[in-house]
Amino acid sequence: MYEYLSGKLAFKAPTYVVLDVGGVGYHIHISLHTFAQIKDAEQCKLYISFQVREDAHTLYGFAEEGERRLFEHLISVSGIGPGTGRMILSSITPDEIQSAIINGNVPLIQRIKGIGPKTAQRMVLELQDKLKKQGGDTLIAVHRPQSIPEEALSALVMLGFARPQAEKTLAGIVQQQPTLTVEALIKEALKKL
Incomplete structure (x- = not known):
């Protein structure tokens, strides 16, 4: 229903913000990771996850689109x-959570408050393949500056190509033509994959 909300931060706390959007104040729950990213901002844009239960309609906001996807x-x-x-995303960074799930690091996941051994194992079982298919480390790196080969690799993985094969193909192309743009590099790789 909501993709994002952008406006003035009327109130900030480590667990929630009130975002003034056109004169309407939205109470939005946030993780500590998001709080760290927006703590000095007066204006911000938060990617929203709208959760509906019988007794409540709740907004959860994230500074990065990738963090929202991981939350979902x-x-x-x-x-x-x-x-x-939200507790999981507040305990360790999204990159660390994702890495722990992909690598099956159950002990690290269990250290998070409220996560027992069964839940940690269930997280790994249910999410490991999903996160691997989405390109592993590219899930969170949405707003991180990347080199041209890294950006091209992320795109190819998201298109469904196997990461090792895409890396090998891109390395060969970059060695022969190091000045290609991201778009040109992807087009060349698609010809060879």
Whole structure:
């Protein structure tokens, strides 16, 4: 329903913000990761996850689109609700969570408050393949500056090409033509994949 909200930060706390959008104040729950990214801002844009329950309609906001996607993956796991999903994202960075899930690092996941051994194992079982298919480290790196080969690799992985094959193809092209733009590099790689 909501993609993002952009406006003036009327109030900031480590767990929520009030975002003034055209004179309407939206109470939005945030993770500590998002709080760290927006703490000095007066204006901000938050990517929204709108959660509806019988007794509440709640907005969760994230400074990065990738963090929102990871949150939605987390709450799709049986036994993890929005509050626990936010706790997970507040305990360790989204990159660390994603890496722990992809690599099956159950002990690291278990260290998060409210996550027991069964829930940690369920997270790995249910999300490992999904996160690998989405290109591993490209899920969170939406707003991080990337080199041209990294950006091209992210695009190819998201298009469904196997990461090792795409890396090898791109390395060969970059070695022969190091000055290509991202678009040109992707087009060349698509010809060879």
